[in-house]
Every structure is written in C-alpha cells, then in structure tokens.
Amino acid sequence: MKVPVRHKIQSDETLLSWVARLSRTGAPLRENDIINDLLGRRRARLHPYLPSYISKLASAIHISEWELLNNHTLYQFFRFFGLDTLGTLRDSMLSGDATNTVIFAGLPHTKISFFDGHKYCPICVRLGRYEYGFGYFKIHHQIPGVEACSEHGCELVGLMGGNLGYDRHLVLPSCNDRMILATTKQIEFADFANKIWQITQHAEEPVDYHWVYRSVLSSRGFITQEHHLRLAPMLQEMNAYYEGYSFGRTLGLPISLQSFEFIGPLLRNKTHYPCHPTKHLLFAFWLFDGDASLYASKPSVEPLEEPQIKTNLEQTAHVLSLLKEGMSMNQIETVTGKSRSYIRRVAELNHIPHQSHATKYPQGLRQLVVLRAKLGQHRQKIADLLGVGLGYVEQIISSTKGLVPWRKALRVEERVYLATEVLKRTREQHPDWLRKDIKAAYSVEFFCLYHHDRALLELLLPPKTKPVPPGKDWGKEDARLVSSIQALAQVETLSLSQIDHAITGHGLLRKSIDKLPMTRNLLIKLGKFKLKAE
Numbered sequence: 001m002k003v004p005v006r007h008k009i010q011s012d013e014t015l016l017s018w019v020a021r022l023s024r025t026g027a028p029l030r031e032n033d034i035i036n037d038l039l040g041r042r043r044a045r046l047h048p049y050l051p052s053y054i055s056k057l058a059s060a061i062h063i064s065e066w067e068l069l070n071n072h073t074l075y076q077f078f079r080f081f082g083l084d085t086l087g088t089l090r091d092s093m094l095s096g097d098a099t100n101t102v103i104f105a106g107l108p109h110t111k112i113s114f115f116d117g118h119k120y121c122p123i124c125v126r127l128g129r130y131e132y133g134f135g136y137f138k139i140h141h142q143i144p145g146v147e148a149c150s151e152h153g154c155e156l157v158g159l160m161g162g163n164l165g166y167d168r169h170l171v172l173p174s175c176n177d178r179m180i181l182a183t184t185k186q187i188e189f190a191d192f193a194n195k196i197w198q199i200t201q202h203a204e205e206p207v208d209y210h211w212v213y214r215s216v217l218s219s220r221g222f223i224t225q226e227h228h229l230r231l232a233p234m235l236q237e238m239n240a241y242y243e244g245y246s247f248g249r250t251l252g253l254p255i256s257l258q259s260f261e262f263i264g265p266l267l268r269n270k271t272h273y274p275c276h277p278t279k280h281l282l283f284a285f286w287l288f289d290g291d292a293s294l295y296a297s298k299p300s301v302e303p304l305e306e307p308q309i310k311t312n313l314e315q316t317a318h319v320l321s322l323l324k325e326g327m328s329m330n331q332i333e334t335v336t337g338k339s340r341s342y343i344r345r346v347a348e349l350n351h352i353p354h355q356s357h358a359t360k361y362p363q364g365l366r367q368l369v370v371l372r373a374k375l376g377q378h379r380q381k382i383a384d385l386l387g388v389g390l391g392y393v394e395q396i397i398s399s400t401k402g403l404v405p406w407r408k409a410l411r412v413e414e415r416v417y418l419a420t421e422v423l424k425r426t427r428e429q430h431p432d433w434l435r436k437d438i439k440a441a442y443s444v445e446f447f448c449l450y451h452h453d454r455a456l457l458e459l460l461l462p463p464k465t466k467p468v469p470p471g472k473d474w475g476k477e478d479a480r481l482v483s484s485i486q487a488l489a490q491v492e493t494l495s496l497s498q499i500d501h502a503i504t505g506h507g508l509l510r511k512s513i514d515k516l517p518m519t520r521n522l523l524i525k526l527g528k529f530k531l532k533a534e
Ligand SMILES: [Zn+2]
Pocket: 121, 122, 123, 124, 125, 149, 150, 151, 152, 153
C-alpha cells in the first residue's frame, strides 16, 4: 500500500493513531476497508500500546518491524523490566492477535487494572493540528499510570477502549478539550516515566533491577550489614514521598498500589517474580528521587550481596594449610589474625594433634564432657560438675564432629514437647477458641510447631473455619466512583455501561446503586439514571 508523504507515521505516534489518520486520507475510506488493505482481514483491534499485526503493518508501509516495535509501541518498556525473556510477547506483537499480546505480557496475572483506552494531551493535540494539520496519540502518554503531559504540565484526557469503547473503530483525539493543570508530582512522575521510556528504547538487554535497587538502597541505608532489607523505614519514607498524591483516579495509578505491598516481593530474591512495569516506576520514582538515569548505570565489579561464607571458607583452608605445615598456634595467630580457639577448633576437626589443654586436663575428662554434652546438659552445668572452665567445655563441644547439630536437635525436641503441652492445655481451657486466637495468644509455641512439626500442629489445633470476607466500605467506594466519573472526558456521550467499564465499576452502577447515594445523584444529574417513581 502506498502511503502519501504527509501521512507518514510521526516519530512518537501510536499505531492505532496512524491507522486512524490514514483512514481520513483523501477520499474517506471505510474503516473496514483500510483494515482490510493493511492487515488482510475485515475486523481487527489495535491495542493502545501493545498492538499486534506489526509484521503486516511494517510490510504495508515499508518500515522495519523493529522500528515499529521499538518506537511506536511500549514493547521495549515491558521487555526492559523482564516481561519478555522468552520472546513470546515480541512474536505475538509481530504476528498474533490483540488478546494474546496482553496475555504474553502477563497483564492478567498482575491483577491491577489501569485505564483501558487511549490517552492524549489537549495541548499536544492542538499544537500538532497547528504544525502538521492533525493531532495524534503519542506513545509515551500511553504508559500505564501516567496521567499528565510533562511537556505542557496538564492532565491527559482519556478515550475509552475495550469491548464497550472504540477499539474496533479508528478514532483520533479531539481538539476541543479543556486544559486542566496537573499537580507538580503528577508532572514529575510523567517526566520520570518518559525518561525511563527513552532509556528502554536504547537498552540492549533487560535491566538488572535487583542489582540497581540493592545498590541504591544500600547507599541510602536501607540494607543492614547482614544484607537484610529495612522494609519498615522504607515504607515510611515512601508514604511521606507520595503524601497527597491522588491514587485511584481514572487515568492514573490504581488505588491498590497505594499500600506499596508489592515492594517486598519485588525486592526479595525468594518471593520475586516479574511484575508490572508501573510498579517499578512507582518504586524507582521514590528510590531514585526522580533521577531515571540510575537505571542506565552498570553493575560494578564488587559483589554487593556475596555472603561472607566464601571468605570464611578460604580462611579456614588457610589456617588448615599452616597447621599442616607444622606452624605453631602462636605463629598462625600472628599471620592470620584468627583467635586461638578458632585455630584449635580447625586442628581438632581435622585430627591434627596440638599441645594446648593436653597437659592441663587428662583425656578421660574430655570423654566425660562429650558424654554429658550428648545428654543435652547445659555447658555451664558440665563445667561446674566436672570442675573445668566453661571455655574448655565449649571448645570440646565445637570440635567434636556432629555434637553441635545433635545438641541443636535435642533442644528443638524439647521445645516441641513444651509447646505441645502448652497447646494441649490451651485447648482444654478454651474449647471455643479458633486457630487465630491460639496463634495470637501463644505465637511462640504455635510457630515452634509450625516450623518443626507441622503435622503435629494440625492435630492439636481446632478444625479450620471458613474465612469470612471483610464487608465492603461503601462510603469509600461511593467517593471513588464519583471522582472517577467526574474525571471522565465526554461523559455525556457515554452510556451507563460504558461509564461503569471506564471507571472499573464492576457493574456496581447497575447492581448496587442503592448503596451509592453520591454516585446515584451524580448519574441522575448527568441524565444517565432515572429517578424511580415513588
Ligand atoms: Zn502535551
């Protein structure tokens, strides 16, 4: 298909925008005809930022597939955050259909819903009209959660998509929208998202965000010396940083992200799984204090998280080699800086004879210490009973192979026994208590059994009761729906179902309107809802 020069795709234009403009070229073509010409099918959906059919579009307009994917969709944005390690999202965008791209990007699993449609800045559109004769949808405005144009400092306007919206129609932004000033934070967030989008476009590999986050967190004092996260102060700072930011608006960040509960799983290695890029935006905007370039920094040579075990092992091997060479303990202590007892322990564990204690205590005494230790007696008690020093007892316990884990197992068994007795007694004294009551009152005993003998814990606890979901906060939901409806563009032209879909109302506008008085009044005012005859 030959595309006139003035209808070339703009460098930051979405694909739907370009196809829609093309359909307005010269003698107006029917939408179905243009879709048929370009894609070889009568009907097609074009997703705002993860559209498919890219191979066909690329060959129709003689632009490389990569250029379309890279500059006119948010593919790179998703890939950068590890959501296309297998290349399935890319393949689906090149050839598959619209539903698959969303599935391959893992969006249904994220369980967060963003505005479903196209977003645009009223000023950008007017300027485009003035400069080129047309306004168009820009790809970076489509980043989920972004609700402002950082260039013009105003709020974006949304045109609804999805089954109830226009997605099978080729629409273009309107030039008549009112400009609403955005807040400073909204603008800064949009600017940050835009800069990250530019970084992702030039990134050859997905970012090693674990490294980047750990590195910045460490420099800001949010990682302890034992490499643990200091989550509570982190959340406190994030809450302060986002104070006043309006979550839950139609085009912006969903209310479900306001608790920042996703931070733990995002940062911990054990519970980690790739998550929605906007969660990264939200976290990094705070962590980097708006400096997007930190994502582009390269990992240094120094490992941040390598535990010390490695060096300890190396040190033990060093001490052992010196012992084997016949060096005295004094000399080894000077060379390695390790304590006497450490060196002695290495010698005894490896059956290397040494002189310390040997002259002070007879060999038979050593066997008595081992015997009492095996019975689980306390170190101090053994020392008192046998008339030796505590250090000598500790030295023998730690240098006898298998004795430390044996004593540990004995202690666990004892704790399990005591916890079992406590829980049995509690069941007798409080037959009406639920599992959670026991857990709250005797958490130490509960978790002792939970960690060491879960089957026994199940036997001791009362039967499970069905969880009762917490009641809905209708007042809060009412306020959210009202502000979401007020933020909708061209609300007069939308049907009640379309409004419900746009504001993620889950059908409440029809099913539960009686519980939502403010929403009901607003809808009556807008003429979407008739007053019932009394
Ligand atoms: Zn703008």
